[in-house]
Amino acid sequence: xxxxxxxxxxxFVVPRLNKSTFDSLSFEQELKTAIRYAHKLSVASECEVQVxxxxxxxxxxxxxxxxxxxxxxGGNPVSHPVxxxxxSGIVPAGVTIAGFGDFYFTASGAPSSSGTITISPxxxxxxxxxxxxxxx
Numbered sequence: 001x002x003x004x005x006x007x008x009x010x011x012f013v014v015p016r017l018n019k020s021t022f023d024s025l026s027f028e029q030e031l032k033t034a035i036r037y038a039h040k041l042s043v044a045s046e047c048e049v050q051v052x053x054x055x056x057x058x059x060x061x062x063x064x065x066x067x068x069x070x071x072x073x074g075g076n077p078v079s080h081p082v083x084x085x086x087x088s089g090i091v092p093a094g095v096t097i098a099g100f101g102d103f104y105f106t107a108s109g110a111p112s113s114s115g116t117i118t119i120s121p122x123x124x125x126x127x128x129x130x131x132x133x134x135x136x
Contacts, residue, residue, distance in 0.1 A: 020094035020121050027095050028124040031058055031117070032135060034087060035126065039133045041078065042105035049078060050104040053117065055097060059088035073104065096120045109133045 035051055038060050042049040047067035052059045052074070060078035077086035091097050099117030106112070114130040127136045 023092040023095050024119055024122050024124055027092055028119045030089055032126050035135045039105050039109055042107060043109045046107040048104045048106055052102045053099055056091045105133050
């Protein structure tokens with residue numbers, strides 16, 4: 001009986017476990033957390049915070065000079081609140097990211113642009129809502 005159960009598990013469960021699915025889920029949560037942090041930080045600091053998203057990474061930035069949009073971003077990284085260094089991340093191997101590109105949150109928390117970021121495999125979606133900046 002034990003062999004039958006183990007055989008059934010190996011036939012039905014093990015093939016569904018693949019590393020890229022777990023990496024996709026993990027990265028979705030990581031990026032969603034970073035975007036939510038940028039949103040909260042922009043309101044708390046009363047300064048814009050950019051979320052720079054590329055095909056293989058993401059990073060958070062303050063404006064290079066003053067806190068009045070439209071500002072230049074990219075030279076003033078946001079420090080990670082828990083780890084040392086800048087708040088940024090790299091897309092894991094086997095995971096792809098597509099979306100609406102770089103955007104920033106204003107001091108009121110509104111995004112400069114809104115849309116959907118899709119993380120594959122599994123087409124997981126992160127939605128940034130207009131006006132409120134709510135991340136779902």
